[in-house]
Amino acid sequence: MAKVHITDVVLRDGHQSLIATRMRTEDMLPICGKLDKAGYWSLEVWGGATFDACVRFLREDPWERLARLREALPNTRLQMLLRGQNLLGYRHYSDDVVRAFVNRAAANGMDVFRIFDALNDVRNLRTAIEATKAAGKHAQGTICYTTSPVHTLDAYVKLADELIAMGVDSIAIKDMAGLLTPKATGDLVKALKDRFSVPLFLHSHSTSGMAPMCQLKAVEEGCDHVDTVISSFSGGTSHPPTESLVASLHAAGYETGLDLKLLQEISHYFREVRKKYHQFESEYNDVDSQVLISQVPGGMMSNLANQLKEQGALDRIQDVFNEIPRVRADLGFPPLVTPTSQIVGTQAVLNVLTGKRYESITNEVKRYLQGWYGQAPAPVNEKVRTQAIGSEEVIDCRPADLLGDELDKLREQIGSLALNEEDVLTYAMFPEVAKTYLQERADGTLQPEPLLPKNDTRADGVVPTAFKV
Amino acid sequence: MAKVHITDVVLRDGHQSLIATRMRTEDMLPICGKLDKAGYWSLEVWGGATFDACVRFLREDPWERLARLREALPNTRLQMLLRGQNLLGYRHYSDDVVRAFVNRAAANGMDVFRIFDALNDVRNLRTAIEATKAAGKHAQGTICYTTSPVHTLDAYVKLADELIAMGVDSIAIKDMAGLLTPKATGDLVKALKDRFSVPLFLHSHSTSGMAPMCQLKAVEEGCDHVDTVISSFSGGTSHPPTESLVASLHAAGYETGLDLKLLQEISHYFREVRKKYHQFESEYNDVDSQVLISQVPGGMMSNLANQLKEQGALDRIQDVFNEIPRVRADLGFPPLVTPTSQIVGTQAVLNVLTGKRYESITNEVKRYLQGWYGQAPAPVNEKVRTQAIGSEEVIDCRPADLLGDELDKLREQIGSLALNEEDVLTYAMFPEVAKTYLQERADGTLQPEPLLPKNDTRADGVVPTAFKV
Ligand SMILES: [Co+2]
Ligand SMILES: [Co+2]
Numbered sequence: 001m002a003k004v005h006i007t008d009v010v011l012r013d014g015h016q017s018l019i020a021t022r023m024r025t026e027d028m029l030p031i032c033g034k035l036d037k038a039g040y041w042s043l044e045v046w047g048g049a050t051f052d053a054c055v056r057f058l059r060e061d062p063w064e065r066l067a068r069l070r071e072a073l074p075n076t077r078l079q080m081l082l083r084g085q086n087l088l089g090y091r092h093y094s095d096d097v098v099r100a101f102v103n104r105a106a107a108n109g110m111d112v113f114r115i116f117d118a119l120n121d122v123r124n125l126r127t128a129i130e131a132t133k134a135a136g137k138h139a140q141g142t143i144c145y146t147t148s149p150v151h152t153l154d155a156y157v158k159l160a161d162e163l164i165a166m167g168v169d170s171i172a173i174k175d176m177a178g179l180l181t182p183k184a185t186g187d188l189v190k191a192l193k194d195r196f197s198v199p200l201f202l203h204s205h206s207t208s209g210m211a212p213m214c215q216l217k218a219v220e221e222g223c224d225h226v227d228t229v230i231s232s233f234s235g236g237t238s239h240p241p242t243e244s245l246v247a248s249l250h251a252a253g254y255e256t257g258l259d260l261k262l263l264q265e266i267s268h269y270f271r272e273v274r275k276k277y278h279q280f281e282s283e284y285n286d287v288d289s290q291v292l293i294s295q296v297p298g299g300m301m302s303n304l305a306n307q308l309k310e311q312g313a314l315d316r317i318q319d320v321f322n323e324i325p326r327v328r329a330d331l332g333f334p335p336l337v338t339p340t341s342q343i344v345g346t347q348a349v350l351n352v353l354t355g356k357r358y359e360s361i362t363n364e365v366k367r368y369l370q371g372w373y374g375q376a377p378a379p380v381n382e383k384v385r386t387q388a389i390g391s392e393e394v395i396d397c398r399p400a401d402l403l404g405d406e407l408d409k410l411r412e413q414i415g416s417l418a419l420n421e422e423d424v425l426t427y428a429m430f431p432e433v434a435k436t437y438l439q440e441r442a443d444g445t446l447q448p449e450p451l452l453p454k455n456d457t458r459a460d461g462v463v464p465t466a467f468k469v
Numbered sequence: 470m471a472k473v474h475i476t477d478v479v480l481r482d483g484h485q486s487l488i489a490t491r492m493r494t495e496d497m498l499p500i501c502g503k504l505d506k507a508g509y510w511s512l513e514v515w516g517g518a519t520f521d522a523c524v525r526f527l528r529e530d531p532w533e534r535l536a537r538l539r540e541a542l543p544n545t546r547l548q549m550l551l552r553g554q555n556l557l558g559y560r561h562y563s564d565d566v567v568r569a570f571v572n573r574a575a576a577n578g579m580d581v582f583r584i585f586d587a588l589n590d591v592r593n594l595r596t597a598i599e600a601t602k603a604a605g606k607h608a609q610g611t612i613c614y615t616t617s618p619v620h621t622l623d624a625y626v627k628l629a630d631e632l633i634a635m636g637v638d639s640i641a642i643k644d645m646a647g648l649l650t651p652k653a654t655g656d657l658v659k660a661l662k663d664r665f666s667v668p669l670f671l672h673s674h675s676t677s678g679m680a681p682m683c684q685l686k687a688v689e690e691g692c693d694h695v696d697t698v699i700s701s702f703s704g705g706t707s708h709p710p711t712e713s714l715v716a717s718l719h720a721a722g723y724e725t726g727l728d729l730k731l732l733q734e735i736s737h738y739f740r741e742v743r744k745k746y747h748q749f750e751s752e753y754n755d756v757d758s759q760v761l762i763s764q765v766p767g768g769m770m771s772n773l774a775n776q777l778k779e780q781g782a783l784d785r786i787q788d789v790f791n792e793i794p795r796v797r798a799d800l801g802f803p804p805l806v807t808p809t810s811q812i813v814g815t816q817a818v819l820n821v822l823t824g825k826r827y828e829s830i831t832n833e834v835k836r837y838l839q840g841w842y843g844q845a846p847a848p849v850n851e852k853v854r855t856q857a858i859g860s861e862e863v864i865d866c867r868p869a870d871l872l873g874d875e876l877d878k879l880r881e882q883i884g885s886l887a888l889n890e891e892d893v894l895t896y897a898m899f900p901e902v903a904k905t906y907l908q909e910r911a912d913g914t915l916q917p918e919p920l921l922p923k924n925d926t927r928a929d930g931v932v933p934t935a936f937k938v
Contacts, residue, residue, distance in 0.1 A: 244677055
């Protein structure tokens with residue numbers, strides 16, 4: 001029987017997608033016994049925005065979370081999401097910081113490192129992949145999926161080729177915006193499995209409602225691993241539910257090794273936990289049809305709508321909306337994901353509000369056009385580049401090649417507030433926020449942001465009847 | 470390009486599944502212009518529980534709703550769900566009532582009649598199918614899907630054979646509980662399409678989270694028609710979203726004729742409408758994993774939990790739960806749908822609480838075992854039957870064969886409160902409720918049940934970030 005391996009992402013991407021990354025470690029630990037027994041290939045528990053949220057909002061030590069999860073999940077692989085040379089921060093770090101970060105994550109119990117770059121520039125993945133392998137851990141190379149004239153099947157195969165040449169243990173298809181259609185998924189998986197023997201992972205979001213179908217097609221075409229989330233944290237901008245895929249695959253003769261009864265108990269647990277964080281729920285979390293129509297994530301549009309509202313220019317939203325694909329083309333079709341979605345969106349707003357395209361240009365667009373984020377997927381618009389940076393230098397090397405070692409300097413800056421190397425790395429990620437955090441920790445004044453009391457006003461006992469025909 | 474036809478069920482099953490069938494005609498009419506232009510093959514707008522809800526709760530004339538929808542949707546087929554010989558009520562009606570009902574529905578604008586029987590006893594469909602064809606309308610025969618030792622592929626093919634022999638224009642697979650797996654769907658569709666040339670419709674609920682995958686498999690195996698619901702009324706005990714399937718199919722080279730931009734506008738409209746009915750929302754509407762584990766719908770379990778609670782016996786729920794499949798087997802494996810889910814569930818509770826199986830037997834089980842609901846899918850347990858009815862007569866004919874004409878009697882009973890034949894039929898469905906309704910209409914005192922004011926207490930402006938990786 002063919003085996004399909006499941007990674008549940010409830011402890012990372014699930015709550016990141018649905019409750020703004022706010023789940024606390026205290027709500028993770030009580031269910032770890034069951035999670036550890038359920039039969040997952042791995043649990044995604046760390047990285048992405050969780051590190052930032054721990055320090056900034058929850059006032060928790062993310063390293064301590066990792067260590068405690070490791071202890072509570074002795075039999076299950078722990079997995080994290082790492083932004084390549086950006087690690088878990090928002091800039092390019094020097095190689096010594098990258099190596100130290102990966103090394104400390106591995107030492108604290110991380111098994112699987114999913115490593116991606118927003119531009120799919122593999123040079124931004126190299127150091128992290130090397131460090132993962134040096135630590136004897138599983139290095140997973142990532143394809144950020146998007147659509148554009150240059151994002152062809154061949155281009156993705158070439159990208160996978162490069163990742164494999166760098167020695168990755170597996171490849172992940174990462175569809176952060178829910179753009180993958182079942183057909184595109186099947187074609188992409190087939191192209192990759194025809195050529196490569198490393199395990200293939202699919203990570204897709206339910207944003208557009210197509211993800212359950214994508215997962216099925218992926219498995220049919222030979223995808224070995226699928227990311228899902230326990231049903232009480234599934235759907236919308238999150239992921240398809242674990243239980244439904246497991247039952248579907250079992251019925252089709254695949255083995256997942258997962259126990260549906262245990263999954264049900266896990267789901268009930270998280271259903272209760274989720275209530276605690278009701279203040280972070282989005283009012284709308286049904287299908288985002290904007291993605292289906294324009295390939296622009298609705299979340300990005302609502303952020304822009306807020307920007308326009310503040311400027312009293314909400315009536316220009318459709319213009320901004322038409323402008324986004326043009327800016328994206330000018331920038332060489334970057335996938336729209338942090339930070340590129342912000343870079344493209346903000347410039348599109350400027351282009352519309354000033355009345356003249358690129359009359360005003362953001363610093364981020366300038367840095368992007370100078371090559372400081374890496375290589376764009378397609379050539380950028382040279383006219384726009386000249387307008388933005390004149391004759392200033394453009395780099396075409398790996399951005400981190402221009403960065404000297406910085407770990408010693410960071411260690412010196414934070415001084416005795418850092419009790420260990422992990423603290424120094426926390427400081428490296430978010431200097432200001434982390435410094436405040438470390439100071440308050442030293443002072444014994446750490447306070448998590450408050451949670452609002454439950455005030456569910458739905459009428460008790462009024463539920464739809466079971467009369468369903 | 471292969472064509473796949475879409476039926477949107479938002480005006481019937483969508484709101485029946487999610488807001489207890491409470492959507493009012495006044496909230497349907499404003500969007501009909503767009504619905505009529507979108508390109509649906511049909512819109513399911515009537516039947517099921519809507520007729521009952523109109524009279525009982527909304528104090529609307531269901532016939533007037535139909536006439537107004539017909540007028541507002543001149544270019545789209547209107548479709549209804551009809552419970553065979555039960556019509557839209559809860560008992561077997563005489564043939565003259567069935568004929569009159571179908572005739573009046575057709576005259577008021579109904580195009581497509583989806584006709585089913587809870588036991589899949591085709592004799593209970595015959596009169597309704599004949600009446601539909603006599604009215605020159607589309608008669609659709611229905612397979613109620615369930616799982617049991619006797620519900621084999623062969624059995625479903627045989628059922629379809631019988632339906633086609635009765636002259637149906639098409640066949641629907643109706644999965645009211647979300648039991649279909651993608652594999653089972655593909656196999657069933659293939660078996661039917663290999664043998665029959667009539668159009669095949671798939672109606673599946675998202676209860677277990679497998680339905681989107683089932684729809685894709687169905688189309689791949691040649692299913693011509695799929696029921697979906699506009700995304701703002703999708704998911705949970707409702708159906709997969711229209712937009713996601715349409716986009717998925719377009720990407721795979723199928724044509725649906727639907728315009729995603731219009732669908733988006735329609736979805737936004739219904740998103741606002743849904744808020745008005747917040748009091749009828751279920752607190753939990755994520756994946757029902759109970760169905761996946763036991764094939765017993767969670768909605769049925771929660772009804773039974775309430776019954777047990779009232780009797781201070783909630784601790785026996787697991788026993789009841791284990792008893793349900795045994796009672797179902799004793800009764801010859803009926804699909805669990807109204808009314809059989811209630812019949813089986815209540816008897817299971819009695820069997821557990823009395824401490825001795827079938828020491829007490831409900832009247833409904835007795836009538837069932839006497840044959841008054843039609844023929845069970847498999848032979849019933851004869852010991853249980855003897856215990857229930859002793860040597861009382863068991864009928865094996867079509868139940869309605871034993872009913873004399875009743876329309877004249879009904880017309881006489883309701884008298885001048887009925888202003889037309891439609892009123893008589895309303896009275897036939899729900900004698901007491903309809904009589905009160907017609908009396909209050911005559912008195913000018915009709916009042917719909919009140920809607921609670923909106924009191925959404927979620928904190929404004931707190932939404933998950935767009936940072937999704
Ligand atoms: Co239904
Ligand atoms: Co993600």
